[in-house]
Amino acid sequence: xxxxxxxxxxxxxxxxxxxxxxxxxxxxxxxxxxxxxxxxxxxxxxxxxxxxxxxxxxxxxxxxxxxxxxxxxxxxxxxxxxxxxxxxxxxxxxxxxxxxxxxxxxxxxxxxxxxxxxxxxxxxxxxxxxxxxxxxxxxxxxxxxxxxxxxxxxxxxxxxxxxxxxxxxxxxxxxxxxxxxxxxxxxxxxxxxxxxxxxxxxxxxxxxxxxxxxxxxxxxxxxxxxxxxxxxxxxxxxxxxxxxxxxxxxxxxxxxxxxxxxxxxxxxxxxxxxxxxxxxxxxxxxxxxxxxxxxxxxxxxxxxxxxxxxxxxxxxxxxxxxxxxxxxxxxxxxxxxxxxxxxxxxxxxxxxxxxxxxxxxxxxxxxxxxxxxxxxxxxxxxxxxxxxxxxxxxxxxxxxxxxxxxxxxxxxxxxxxxxxxxxxxxxxxxxxxxxxxxxxxxxxxx
Amino acid sequence: xxxxxxxxxxxxxxxxxxxxxxxxxxxxxxxxxxxxxxxxxxxxxxxxxxxxxxxxxxxxxxxxxxxxxxxxxxxxxxxxxxxxxxxxxxxxxxxxxxxxxxxxxxxxxxxxxxxxxxxxxxxxxxxxxxxxxxxxxxxxxxxxxxxxxxxxxxxxxxxxxxxxxxxxxxxxxxxxxxxxxxxxxxxxxxxxxxxxxxxxxxxxxxxxxxxxxxxxxxxxxxxxxxxxxxxxxxxxxxxxxxxxxxxxxxxxxxxxxxxxxxxxxxxxxxxx
Numbered sequence: 001x002x003x004x005x006x007x008x009x010x011x012x013x014x015x016x017x018x019x020x021x022x023x024x025x026x027x028x029x030x031x032x033x034x035x036x037x038x039x040x041x042x043x044x045x046x047x048x049x050x051x052x053x054x055x056x057x058x059x060x061x062x063x064x065x066x067x068x069x070x071x072x073x074x075x076x077x078x079x080x081x082x083x084x085x086x087x088x089x090x091x092x093x094x095x096x097x098x099x100x101x102x103x104x105x106x107x108x109x110x111x112x113x114x115x116x117x118x119x120x121x122x123x124x125x126x127x128x129x130x131x132x133x134x135x136x137x138x139x140x141x142x143x144x145x146x147x148x149x150x151x152x153x154x155x156x157x158x159x160x161x162x163x164x165x166x167x168x169x170x171x172x173x174x175x176x177x178x179x180x181x182x183x184x185x186x187x188x189x190x191x192x193x194x195x196x197x198x199x200x201x202x203x204x205x206x207x208x209x210x211x212x213x214x215x216x217x218x219x220x221x222x223x224x225x226x227x228x229x230x231x232x233x234x235x236x237x238x239x240x241x242x243x244x245x246x247x248x249x250x251x252x253x254x255x256x257x258x259x260x261x262x263x264x265x266x267x268x269x270x271x272x273x274x275x276x277x278x279x280x281x282x283x284x285x286x287x288x289x290x291x292x293x294x295x296x297x298x299x300x301x302x303x304x305x306x307x308x309x310x311x312x313x314x315x316x317x318x319x320x321x322x323x324x325x326x327x328x329x330x331x332x333x334x335x336x337x338x339x340x341x342x343x344x345x346x347x348x349x350x351x352x353x354x355x356x357x358x359x360x361x362x363x364x365x366x367x368x369x370x371x372x373x374x375x376x377x378x379x380x381x382x383x384x385x386x387x388x389x390x391x392x393x394x395x396x397x398x399x400x401x402x403x404x405x406x407x408x409x410x411x412x413x414x415x416x417x418x419x420x421x422x423x424x425x426x427x428x429x430x431x432x433x434x435x436x437x438x439x440x441x442x443x444x445x446x
Numbered sequence: 447x448x449x450x451x452x453x454x455x456x457x458x459x460x461x462x463x464x465x466x467x468x469x470x471x472x473x474x475x476x477x478x479x480x481x482x483x484x485x486x487x488x489x490x491x492x493x494x495x496x497x498x499x500x501x502x503x504x505x506x507x508x509x510x511x512x513x514x515x516x517x518x519x520x521x522x523x524x525x526x527x528x529x530x531x532x533x534x535x536x537x538x539x540x541x542x543x544x545x546x547x548x549x550x551x552x553x554x555x556x557x558x559x560x561x562x563x564x565x566x567x568x569x570x571x572x573x574x575x576x577x578x579x580x581x582x583x584x585x586x587x588x589x590x591x592x593x594x595x596x597x598x599x600x601x602x603x604x605x606x607x608x609x610x611x612x613x614x615x616x617x618x619x620x621x622x623x624x625x626x627x628x629x630x631x632x633x634x635x636x637x638x639x640x641x642x643x644x645x646x647x648x649x650x651x652x653x654x655x656x657x658x659x660x661x662x663x664x665x666x667x668x669x670x671x672x673x674x675x676x677x678x679x680x681x682x683x684x685x686x687x688x689x690x691x692x693x694x695x696x697x698x699x700x701x702x703x704x705x706x707x708x709x710x711x712x713x714x715x716x717x718x
Contacts, residue, residue, distance in 0.1 A: 147494070148539050353609065354622040356667040359499025362462035380707035384672050387703055388499070388506055389463040396703070398710075 040088065040125040042104065043095055049076060049108040050282055051126060053157065055119040056134025056174070057150065058326045059271045061302045062263065063134060064113040066275035066295075071109060073295035074283055079107040088118050088125070109282070116153045123156075129163040132278045134271075136173035137325040147173070155180045166190060166278045169225075170200055175217050189219060190277040192270065193227040193237065199266060224256075224277035226269055232260045234269050236276040259293045263301040265333030272296050306333075309432050311408060316432075317417040320425050322352060324360035330419060331365050338369035340411040343386075344376040344400060344424035351421035355381050363389040370394065372410055375403035376424045400427050458519045459489045463502045468517045478512045480690035482682070485518045485527050487535040487573060488546045495624065497536025497570050499669035503678055504532065511679075511697045513686055522549035526556055530565060532685035533557070537571025537624070537667060547589070550576060554592050561594050566660040566684040570670065574655065574663030575599045575627050595656045595663050596632030597647075610644030610666055611715045612654050616677040618642070620711040621666025629665075631656060638664045643715035660684050673708045675701045 044051055054064045068080045081094040091112050099105060114122050122128070136151045151173040158165050158177045165181055168174040169191030178187050192200065219225055221239045228234040235257035256276045261268050275296070280287040301307050309316045317339075321327040347353045355378050363386055370392035374382040379398040386393050397403040407416065420428060458469065471481060486493070486501045501517060508515040518527040522545060538546075561567060569577050578597035581589045605626045612619040619639055629647040631637060637647070638655025646654035646665070655664035662681075664670060671678040683694035 148541050354495070354624065354667065356496030356499070356622055356669055359496035359502065359669050359672070360462065362460070364463070378707075380703055380710060381673065384703045384707050385499075388502055388672060396706075 038125070039092060040122065043092075043099060044105060044110055044126050046104045047079070047107050047110050050110070050129045050163070052109065052111045052130040052132065052278070052282065053119050053122065053128040053161075054111065054113050054132045054134070054278075055116055055154065055157065056132075056168070057116070057137040057323060058329070059134050059267060059274075060113045060115075062268060063132065063271040063274050064111055065302050066272050066299050067132070067278055068111050069295040069299050070275055070279040070292045071111065071282065073291045074279075074286060074288060076108045076283075077106070079105050079110045081112055088114070088122050091122070116150050119157045120153055120160075123160045128157070128161050130165065130278070130282060131157055131161040132166045132274060133158065133168065133174050133177060134274060135168050135171045135325075137323055151177075161185060164188065164281050166274065166281060168274070169217060169219060169223065170197070172214060172216060176214055178217060186281065188277055188281050189217060189223040190270070190274040191219060191223065191225050192273075193225045196226070196228055196266075222277075222280070224273050224280065226273040228266075228269065229258050232264070233258050234272075235259075236273045238277075238280070254289060256289045256292045256296070259297050261296060262299060263306050265306075265329065267329045267333065268301075268306075309436055311416070311432070311436055312412060314411075314413065315415045316408075317415075318425060318429065318432075319417060319419045320422060321419050322421060324357050327358075327361045327419070331361070331363070338366070339415045339417050340407070341366060341369065341371045342373045342375065342403065342407045342416070342418045343371060343382050344403065344418060344420040344428065345374070345378040345382045346376045346421050346424045347378050348423045351423050358382065358385045359388075363391050366391045373397055373403050373407050375400055376421065379403075400424060401431055404428055404431060458521075459493075459498070461486075461489070461498045461502050461505075461517070464505055464517060468505060468515065469519070471516050472514045477514045479695055480686060480692075481514045481516060482508050482531050482685050482689045483516045483518060483527060483529045484508075484532045484534065484685070485520055485530045487520050487533065488522065488538070488542070488549075489519050489536070490521065491542035491545050492538035492572055493536035494539060494542070495537050495571070495667040496669045497534075497667060500536070500568060500570070500671045501534050503669070503671040504534065504682060507675070507678055507699070508682055508686075510699060511682060511686070512695070513682075513689075520553070522546055524549075526553045530560055531689045532681060533560060533565060533567040535567075535569045535573030535576075537573070543572050543576070547576075550592065557592060558594060561659065561661050563688075564660050564684070565688060566681045567594075567662065568670075568681060569661070569663045570667065571623075571625055571665050574665065575629065577661070577663055578629070578656075579632070581627065594661055595658055596635040597629050597656050597663065598632070599627040599629045602626045602628050606645040606649055606665075608644055609711065609715055610646070610654065611642040611712050612639030612644075612646075612666070613642055614639035614677070616674065616680055618708065618712050619666065619670065619674045619677060620708050620715075621664070621668035621670045621673075623665040624667060625665050629656075638662055642712075643717075673704050673711070675699065675704050 054060055064080060068078050071078045079098060081091045095105060133154050136147055155177045158181050164186035166188045167177055169189035181187055224236045224238055226234055227237050235255050238254040261272060276292055279292060307318050319330050321330055345355060347355055367390055371386055373395045374393055375397050377398060379396050383393045383396045397406060418428060484501060484504055489498060505515040505517050520526055575581050576591050577594045578591045578599055579593050580591050581599045582601060584601040584603060607624045610621050610623050623644055631653055636657045637653035638657050641652050641654050679696060686694040
């Protein structure tokens with residue numbers, strides 16, 4: 001107990017210090033974790049309504065934010081780590097703000113976004129009751145080494161989950177994990193309706209094991225399927241598999257929506273579907289489709305995921321890119337309306353040190369408008385990549401701040417967009433935060 | 447895009463940047479200085495680290511030099527193209543490697559004949575290992591390779607991961623390695639380069655990759671060719687001579703961006 005109190009106090013001090021400096025979301029957690037290795041288990045011991053881990057390659061931050069919003073709309077007190085700092089020490093860091101010095105969290109539920117490797121590290125300390133497994137794609141292979149390895153990490157997490165898992169119906173790396181959960185653990189799915197199944201290849205990894213005897217699951221009554229109404233509006237349909245006779249004219253009261261999200265694109269809609277299916281599993285009969293739709297409509301994009309900063313009256317979008325599937329989705333979502341574009345690529349550990357993946361993304365959608373400036377430590381590599389897709393690049397400036405200044409100066413009267421890797425985004429955001437009105441990282445405007 | 451040679455109805459993978467129809471043979475009037483057939487081996491199973499970028503780079507530069515590329519994709523169970531002037535392969539996961547082994551045995555004689563005839567080949571990471579004598583797994587199992595390169599690879603628990611700078615016959619070459627196999631060169635086998643920064647074949651003897659005649663094996667992703675255009679053009683030159691029977695007739699290239707990208711990596715990584 002004394003040890004935990006010491007950890008909380010030291011962690012809180014580190015948190016206050018790092019917030020004054022304006023960054024460093026993981027350091028305070030590292031301090032607390034060092035002082036008390038049992039910190040997490042202790043802090044979460046009194047959370048009665050479920051400890052939910054959200055993981056997978058793409059969409060963790062967005063989906064976690066949506067799931068938390070839906071649960072809170074049902075009156076639940078939810079602890080979460082909304083900063084995208086998805087290592088265990090990031091979780092501890094965000095806890096420190098809410099913890100009494102005794103070190104036990106007062107909440108009904110905990111919903112935690114964790115990176116694939118840290119999800120297991122977390123499970124070793126605290127067994128999750130629920131897990132939402134989003135997808136498996138090439139991402140930072142220098143850390144996880146292989147896609148198959150990442151899939152194994154997720155399967156291992158599912159094995160340790162005690163009450164229920166929600167799996168991606170359309171990603172066979174994830175859906176085949178159904179065979180790995182313990183007896184008595186419920187398995188639900190989220191996925192897309194047959195009407196848009198043809199758009200899946202643009203979103204997810206190709207599973208090369210197409211000739212084994214795996215039979216994909218079919219959606220059942222508790223599984224949520226995304227059914228788009230138009231480019232921006234969609235429904236999450238439940239019970240499709242069980243009741244084929246649901247008539248088109250009579251709206252099914254089990255369904256969520258129709259609704260429109262603030263964040264654009266198919267990937268965000270799928271994230272919302274995953275969040276709705278998971279909230280329904282967690283809340284059971286208390287799940288209210290109306291409240292869920294209302295909450296999803298109000299969710300703003302997390303920082304760096306299509307976040308909009310108003311710069312001298314014009315929108316500047318910050319789009320985080322970190323792997324081929326994510327960059328491809330981002331280009332499909334945002335590239336459909338060409339605006340002035342900057343791309344910033346760093347190769348620090350958090351970005352992925354290998355930039356090979358840029359050659360698995362097609363940049364042809366940027367060809368007509370071109371790219372104003374490439375930046376970051378690997379700014380020249382990005383320019384070279386664009387050269388091979390015949391995308392004109394006007395300038396390369398590896399230093400981020402001068403690049404940002406040049407970019408803003410060249411396009412004063414029009415919307416702008418920056419695609420950036422993680423550490424480039426953090427640096428750019430810091431510069432922008434000093435000049436314009438935008439929420440602190442970790443304290444999202446809600 | 448060619449769908450003709452596809453077994454099991456599996457279409458070709460999309461190579462980012464490559465135009466549709468780059469697998470078609472152009473009409474004689476549109477062939478420019480000559481038609482160069484490029485074969486990418488197992489692009490679906492063995493190109494997960496951006497190695498498709500090598501093929502894109504070769505095709506784009508072949509066009510810039512005034513020749514016409516025909517880009518073939520060879521899939522497991524498919525028919526190996528009749529004409530091949532340049533053969534490219536990449537890295538994959540262990541599961542991908544297992545999937546291509548049976549097919550590789552089928553086309554082994556063809557690949558050996560092409561190598562003997564001086565056909566340039568660039569084999570990265572997993573395909574580099576498969577072109578060697580054997581791969582010994584962590585638990586001691588010996589998986590035979592094609593033996594085109596006199597190298598043997600021992601599976602390791604620890605991966606060798608990180609940025610690399612090499613000194614090669616083509617000047618400094620930069621890239622990124624990510625492999626668990628530790629490769630040893632046979633007596634008399636030439637390396638592709640010597641390590642200036644990074645680990646290379648095994649982290650101990652300072653060698654990276656292997657070269658026999660016009661066959662090159664290397665662990666370097668990045669992908670290796672875009673930032674190292676001298677090496678890319680050397681492969682193209684060899685292929686052009688094979689395709690046309692005449693000396694390579696290169697066109698002037700503006701590689702300022704590539705040169706800057708490469709020299710910055712060299713400056714960052716090589717400690718003086």
